[in-house]
Amino acid sequence: MPNIEGISVQKSNAERKSYVVVGAILSCSSGSQLSRLKMPFSHGVFVKGKPQMNILDFVPNVNIMPFGKCSSLKNPAVASATAANNGVLTPMPCTPVMTMPWIDGKPDKMVGGHPALLNKSTNMCFHCGLIKIEAMGRIWVV
Template sequence: MGASYVVEGAEISCTMGEITGKLKVVPPHGVKLKSGNRASIADCKPLVNIPSFGICKTTQMPCIPACAMWVNGKSSVLIENFPALLSNSIAICPAGAGVIKIEDDGQ
């Protein structure tokens, strides 16, 4: 099965975190898919879109994600001029050298 669109409430994780979290789409883009607001690769702001993942395995301190923009978005589907976020998209957290990925697309 191919990659699916990601919506608000999608479960995300970091390879260096101890818990999963929920993606937030703030403010809502107005582009809905089923029951949620569709996310874009720009939905990557620490502690706004991306939650803390508990204790960082790299720093041994509380996680404060510092991720760059998501990669592997759908460039043919734009949400406020940014590619739509897909279930196979990832983001890198340079603070703890973790890879943030989508565990469940939220649909």
């Protein structure tokens, strides 16, 4: 970081937590592209005018959309295509399969009766992809 009038600014190692609102960008460790977190209806809680998400906003193809092409061999479509291609990894269209709520919500901040979703929250696809909240849509926790 640059010096400003003799003051050296250091990057903090402290974890910054933020609430997640509709439109946050998601990634999957097995997917080929990013996706956006969606919400068909609001929980009635807004932060800076944006609907706030909770840990139960994990439904595939409702809240969590496909991530392009999946490269996980735990995905039967990828395993089958790879076997048919003489063992050469053959990514196939992503069909996310989540069976549980987001992990690491904020239990002392309820949104629609459930813990608020935070930028550090994660989820796992049944095909072993780690789903994370990457950017945008976040509002910093005070």
